[in-house]
Amino acid sequence: MIIELGHYALVLALAVSLLQAVLPIVGAVRNDRALMEIGTVAAKASFLLVAMSFAALTYAHVTSDFSVRNVWENSHSQIPLIYKFSGVWGNHEGSMLLWMLILTFFSALVAVFGDNLPESLKANVLAVQAWIAAAFSLFILLTSNPFNRLLDAPGEGQDLNPVLQDVGLAIHPPLLYLGYVGFSVCFSFAVAALIEGRIDAAWARWVRPWTLAAWTCLTAGIAMGSYWAYYELGWGGWWFWDPVENASFIPWLAGTALLHSALVMEKREALKIWTVLLAIMTFSMSLLGTFLVRSGVLTSVHAFATDPTRGVFILMILILFIGGALSLFAFRAAHLKAGGLFAPISREGALVFNNLILTTAAATVLTGTLYPLALEAVTGAKISVGPPFFNMTFGLLMLPLLLAVPFGPLLAWKRGDLLGAGQRLFAAVAIGLVAGSAIYYAQNGGPIMALFGIALGAYMIAGSLTELFLRSGLGKVTGAVALRRLSGLPRSVFGTALAHIGLGVTLIGIVAVTAFETEHIVEMKPGMTTDAGGYTLRFDGLRNSNGPNYSEQSGHFVISRAGVNIDEVWSSKRLYTARQMPTTEAGIRTFGVSQLYVSLGDGMADGGVVVRIWWKPMILCIWGGVLFMMAGGAVSLSDRRLRIGAPARAKKQTKPVLEPAQ
Amino acid sequence: MIRRLLFVAFMLLSASPVFAVNPDEVLDDPALEARARALSAQLRCMVCQNQSIDDSNAELAKDLRLLVRERITDGDSDEAVIAYVVSRYGEFVLLNPRFETKTLLLWGTPVVLLLAGAAAMLVSARRRAGKTTGTALSTEEQARLDAVLKD
Numbered sequence: 001m002i003i004e005l006g007h008y009a010l011v012l013a014l015a016v017s018l019l020q021a022v023l024p025i026v027g028a029v030r031n032d033r034a035l036m037e038i039g040t041v042a043a044k045a046s047f048l049l050v051a052m053s054f055a056a057l058t059y060a061h062v063t064s065d066f067s068v069r070n071v072w073e074n075s076h077s078q079i080p081l082i083y084k085f086s087g088v089w090g091n092h093e094g095s096m097l098l099w100m101l102i103l104t105f106f107s108a109l110v111a112v113f114g115d116n117l118p119e120s121l122k123a124n125v126l127a128v129q130a131w132i133a134a135a136f137s138l139f140i141l142l143t144s145n146p147f148n149r150l151l152d153a154p155g156e157g158q159d160l161n162p163v164l165q166d167v168g169l170a171i172h173p174p175l176l177y178l179g180y181v182g183f184s185v186c187f188s189f190a191v192a193a194l195i196e197g198r199i200d201a202a203w204a205r206w207v208r209p210w211t212l213a214a215w216t217c218l219t220a221g222i223a224m225g226s227y228w229a230y231y232e233l234g235w236g237g238w239w240f241w242d243p244v245e246n247a248s249f250i251p252w253l254a255g256t257a258l259l260h261s262a263l264v265m266e267k268r269e270a271l272k273i274w275t276v277l278l279a280i281m282t283f284s285m286s287l288l289g290t291f292l293v294r295s296g297v298l299t300s301v302h303a304f305a306t307d308p309t310r311g312v313f314i315l316m317i318l319i320l321f322i323g324g325a326l327s328l329f330a331f332r333a334a335h336l337k338a339g340g341l342f343a344p345i346s347r348e349g350a351l352v353f354n355n356l357i358l359t360t361a362a363a364t365v366l367t368g369t370l371y372p373l374a375l376e377a378v379t380g381a382k383i384s385v386g387p388p389f390f391n392m393t394f395g396l397l398m399l400p401l402l403l404a405v406p407f408g409p410l411l412a413w414k415r416g417d418l419l420g421a422g423q424r425l426f427a428a429v430a431i432g433l434v435a436g437s438a439i440y441y442a443q444n445g446g447p448i449m450a451l452f453g454i455a456l457g458a459y460m461i462a463g464s465l466t467e468l469f470l471r472s473g474l475g476k477v478t479g480a481v482a483l484r485r486l487s488g489l490p491r492s493v494f495g496t497a498l499a500h501i502g503l504g505v506t507l508i509g510i511v512a513v514t515a516f517e518t519e520h521i522v523e524m525k526p527g528m529t530t531d532a533g534g535y536t537l538r539f540d541g542l543r544n545s546n547g548p549n550y551s552e553q554s555g556h557f558v559i560s561r562a563g564v565n566i567d568e569v570w571s572s573k574r575l576y577t578a579r580q581m582p583t584t585e586a587g588i589r590t591f592g593v594s595q596l597y598v599s600l601g602d603g604m605a606d607g608g609v610v611v612r613i614w615w616k617p618m619i620l621c622i623w624g625g626v627l628f629m630m631a632g633g634a635v636s637l638s639d640r641r642l643r644i645g646a647p648a649r650a651k652k653q654t655k656p657v658l659e660p661a662q
Numbered sequence: 663m664i665r666r667l668l669f670v671a672f673m674l675l676s677a678s679p680v681f682a683v684n685p686d687e688v689l690d691d692p693a694l695e696a697r698a699r700a701l702s703a704q705l706r707c708m709v710c711q712n713q714s715i716d717d718s719n720a721e722l723a724k725d726l727r728l729l730v731r732e733r734i735t736d737g738d739s740d741e742a743v744i745a746y747v748v749s750r751y752g753e754f755v756l757l758n759p760r761f762e763t764k765t766l767l768l769w770g771t772p773v774v775l776l777l778a779g780a781a782a783m784l785v786s787a788r789r790r791a792g793k794t795t796g797t798a799l800s801t802e803e804q805a806r807l808d809a810v811l812k813d
Contacts, residue, residue, distance in 0.1 A: 235717055242712045344787045356779040364772040371759075371768045381764055384706045386714065386757025393772050523685045601684065610684055 003068055006056020007147035010097075013049035013104070014137040016042050020107075020130035024123035025195070036119050039126035040111040046133060047101075047108035054088075054101045057146050061088045067153035070094060070146040076159040076578055078549040086170040087160045092294065092310075093146035095173060099290070100136050102174070102181045106210075107133065110185060117206060124192035125185070132184055135317045143310045159549065159578030168228030172221060176248055179218020180286040183255060185210040187283030190276045191325055194332040199276065204266035207279065209637055211262055215255045216633030222248050223626035234584030234599045236614045238513075238622060241390040246369040247289030253362035254282040257355045264351050268413060270342060271352070273333050278355070280329060284322040285362070291318050297373065346416040350408040357401040364393050402456055402507065405500050406463020409493075410470075425459075428466050432459025439508075443516040443617060453511030460504030464497045495636025502628025509593075509621025516617045521601075525608040533615025535596060536560045537569075542609065550574045552585075555600050555609060559589060571598040571611075593620040683716065687724070689731055698731045701743055705730070706757050714757055726751075 020042035027035025057070070062084050066072040074091040075084060083090075089098040107129040114122045140146070189207045193199040225248070230238040239245065258278045265275045291297070295311030342348035368385045376382055406428060410421040436455025440446065469475075471489060472482040522530050526541040540556040554572040558565055571587030587598040594617045601610030683702075689695040702716035707723040715723040715730075726747070733743045747755055759765045 237717065240712060344783075349787075352783055356776070356783065360772055360775045360779060363775050367768055367771040371765075375764060379764060382752065382754040383759045383765065384754055384757050385759055385768065386706060386712065388704055388758035389768075392758075393769075397772060397776075521683055521685050521688065 002056050002059050003065070003147055003149070006053045006059075007145070009049045009056070010053040010137060010141060010147070013046045013053065013100075014134060014141065016046040016049060017130045017134040017137060020046065021127055021134050024127045028120040028123045028127075028196075031120070033119065036123035039123045039130075040114075043104070043107040043111035043126050043129065046130070047104040050097075050101050050104045050137075054097055057094060057097060058085065058088050061085070061094075064157065065153075066155065066157050067149055068146075069148045069150050072150060072154055072157050074160050075157040076549060077156060079160060079165065080548060082167070082170060083160055083165050086167075087164075089173050090160055090164045090169050093140070093144045095177075096136065096140050096144050096294070097146055098173065099177055099181060100133065100140065102177045103129070103133055103136065103184060106182060106185050110188075120196060121189075121192055121203075124195050125188045128188035128191045129184065132188075132321065135320070139310075139313050139317065143313050157578075159576065162550070162574070162576035162579060162581045162583045163232060165576075166228065166232055168224065168232065172224045172228055174221075175217050175224055176221030179214050179216075179221050179255075180248070180251060180289065182210060182214025182217055183251060183258075183279075183283040183286050186214070186258065186279040187325070190279035191328060193276060193336075194325075194328045197332055197335045199272050199336050201266055201269050204262050204275065207275075208259075208262045208266055211255065211259050211279075212633050212637045215252075215259055216630050216637070218248070218252050218255060219626060219633065220630050222252055223623050227623050231586055231588055232583070234586050235612075236586070236597045236599070236616065238619070241368075241387045243369050244293050246365050246390075247292045250362050250366050250369075251282055251285040251289055253358050253365065254278065254285050257358035257362070258282050260351045260354045260358075264348050268342065268348055270348055271355075272336050274355070276333070276336070277329060278359070280322075280325045281359075284318075284325070285366070287318050287321060288366075291315060292369075342413070343415040345411065345418050347408065347411045347413045349416070350404065350411050353404060354401065354408065357397055361394060361397045364397065365390065368393070402460060402503070405460050405503065406466065409464075409467045409496055409500075424466060424470060425463050428459050428462035431462040432456065434458075439512065439618075443512070446515045450511055450515030453515070454508050457504040457506075457508035457511065460507065461501045464500040464504070468493070468497055491639040492636045495632045495634075495639065497632070498635055499629045499632030502625040502630075502632060504625070505621050505628055506623075506625030509618050509623075509625060512618035512621065513616050518615045520611075520613045522611055522613070523604055523608045524611045525606075530611070530613055532596060532613045533594065533617065534561065535591075535615075537596070537598070537613060539609075539611065542603075547574070549578060550576045553600070555587075555598075555611065557587065557598055559596065569596070569598055571600045573600050590620065593618050593624065595619050683727065684724075687727055687731065689735065694731075694734050697740060698727070698734050701730050701734075701740060702727055704744070704757055705747060706755050708751060708755060 020039055023042075024036050024039030027033070027038065057068075059065075060068045060071050061075055062081070064071065064075060064077045064084065066075075070091060070093050074094070075087050079087070087094075089095040107126060110122070110125055110129065114125070117125070186207055189203065189210070193203055222245075225245070226238050229240070230236065258275070261271050261275045261278055264271045291311070291314040295314055297311060368389055371385055372383055406425055407418070407421050410416075410424055411418070432455040435458035436451045436453075439454050440451040443450075468486065468489075471493070472486045474482040477485075518533060520530050520532050522528075524530065524539040526539055529536050529538045531537075536559070538558045538560070540558060543554050543556065545552050545554065552572050552574045554570045557569050557571065559567040559569060567589055569587035569589045572585040574583045574585060575581070576583065584599055587600075589596045589598075594615070597614040597616055599612040599614075601612055603609045683699075689698060699716060703714050705715045705726060707713045707715045707718035707720055707726070709720050709722050710718045713720075713723070715726045730743055730747070733746055738746065744756070753760065759768060761769050
């Protein structure tokens with residue numbers, strides 16, 4: 001009964017979305033407030049309906065109702081409760097429903113918090129959101145319905161894919177979708193602006209918080225996925241340039257560009273047309289990512305869908321939305337007035353440079369991802385494009401951008417002083433080189449480029465701090481004054497600094513682990529020891545045990561340093577009984593920001609076991625830097641200027657309280 | 663020259679050593695083994711999804727790893743090993759596609775986009791610069807200004 005209610009709620013949500021897709025636009029054209037207001041009500045209603053639908057599916061999963069095909073295919077009565085929950089989106093149908101839930105959630109947010117938007121803009125934005133919602137609910141109902149029943153309910157499910165039985169699944173997809181789908185709001189704003197043929201700095205002020213929020217979530221989602229792959233896949237890699245990873249990385253690159261160009265538009269009214277185009281492209285890349293992953297065009301670990309009807313359906317959605325938006329852009333872009341003049345060397349110029357590099361990088365990753373498919377379709381030739389290609393092209397593209405990062409905030413708007421900025425960054429360059437040399441020396445050398453890579457990261461950190469240092473006037477004024485000046489700075493300044501510092505930290509982590517990592521592949525028998533990263537691991541032996549739905553073989557290792565036992569670690573191999581599928585559960589111990597990574601290999605005939613031990617120096621910097629970036633996004637988001645509705649509310653509150661005359 | 667240096671630098675940085683190599687496969691000579699590793703990271707495991715033979719546990723990957731090591735110990739150069747593997751398995755095996763006619767667009771995209779973008783930036787900057795300098799008053803405006811100033 002509950003399942004049928006959920007199914008019905010989804011059909012209703014489609015109907016509501018169709019209304020929401022048409023009526024507000026008609027209202028905007030006729031200037032009819034009642035019709036426009038329908039958008040607000042419908043957006044809230046469709047969110048509630050999809051939430052009910054999602055709750056129904058969750059109920060089926062949690063109660064292990066195997067009469068529902070989706071539950072039978074992807075769940076098991078014995079798996080822990082948390083995986084019954086996260087298993088709801090650990091499959092194609094459920095994850096599309098989650099996609100819908102988040103999409104309607106964002107529409108509802110626009111409906112609730114968009115009171116200070118011009119009525120017609122809000123109506124158009126909600127209508128465009130509804131087009132997307134309608135298309136995807138139709139997709140779910142026609143090709144990927146999670147509520148289909150099985151006539152003879154089986155007694156036991158087929159189990160959730162063991163690789164997915166991890167807390168990572170609980171967090172990674174929702175975060176990723178919050179990012180992916182969050183960009184839909186930017187898309188809708190862009191399309192709405194094109195429909196109205198009007199765009200101004202206020203538009204950018206509304207779009208920027210959405211971009212920031214979506215970007216922060218996407219950043220978190222990608223980093224989470226990377227860490228998950230790192231500890232789960234058992235060979236210690238953290239980024240594989242896998243097509244599915246690229247599918248999320250391309251919108252991230254485009255979104256990062258959007259974040260920066262929206263800044264120019266908001267502050268200086270320049271780059272309007274480009275910002276609108278970028279907003280369209282960013283969500284288009286999210287849609288494309290959804291298509292690539294969901295259609296099964298790219299066969300990889302993530303692609304659980306291989307039904308071509310789905311692929312064709314999403315492809316049609318893709319063509320409709322990207323093609324439609326771009327045609328609208330082609331017709332309307334000329335109507336948008338360009339404004340804001342600036343010299344090439346200026347803050348605007350630096351942000352344009354950022355956009356040039358980031359969009360080129362996004363296009364490069366996109367080309368690399370799709371090229372083998374396209375080439376095979378056109379000529380039949382099969383080639384591979386893998387990590388060596390991406391590392392080289394992407395790395396070369398990023399180098400000038402990373403060098404330029406600290407310059408941006410130091411350049412003035414309109415006309416900047418490159419030489420002056422360079423002089424002010426002198427200390428940062430020196431700090432970078434010293435830090436690079438110090439770490440290089442501490443790691444006992446390595447490829448000489450590692451020194452410069454780390455120096456570059458440290459220079460970015462120091463350079464981002466330079467901006468705060470200069471603006472506080474520290475050294476010229478007393479500490480108290482400097483502190484007051486700092487606290488008076490807009491939060492977005494701190495957000496920028498934090499995000500750029502994070503980029504530097506991540507870079508240091510990437511360079512350090514790439515250059516200084518050591519690996520030891522050894523056959524160990526109980527009692528044997530291996531040295532790694534200055535630690536000694538003694539293998540104690542294997543132990544067999546059983547989990548709720550798997551059997552496990554674990555190796556026990558004692559870690560010592562200079563003869564003193566300081567820690568121990570278990571590394572395991574599991575065999576999931578329902579699917580007879582093996583997984584590795586690597587043993588990981590953290591020392592500072594570095595890690596020891598122990599992975600259990602095959603058992604040998606003579607009683608030994610192959611053990612792979614990696615020393616991963618400073619690897620946590622990779623994700624630590626991402627935490628900085630996320631903090632930067634959150635701090636920027638809390639900037640008073642961006643808090644949605646803040647100006648209007650502040651006015652209302654201060655009016656009645658009249659200040660006494662001095 | 664600088665480009666070449668950068669290229670070498672990034673090749674050094676990106677040669678990330680992650681592997682599924684078993685102890686019995688490892689060559690005794692560390693220099694040869696390092697070469698085998700670097701080559702393995704460039705070769706695709708044909709039966710896997712997006713894994714190099716260095717990362718993969720698959721049987722076929724192991725066979726290829728052994729083949730690479732065999733060729734290296736026989737004295738083949740890196741290029742000769744790659745050429746041999748490609749002659750047996752086709753270009754699909756290369757994770758870093760060769761620069762040739764059919765990969766022109768692949769390698770060209772970043773370069774062309776970067777140049778086109780930079781050109782567009784220059785053009786628009788020049789156009790803007792033209793606008794800002796075009797503030798000289800027309801004779802009519804000058805006459806009006808003079809009239810106003812006279813009053």
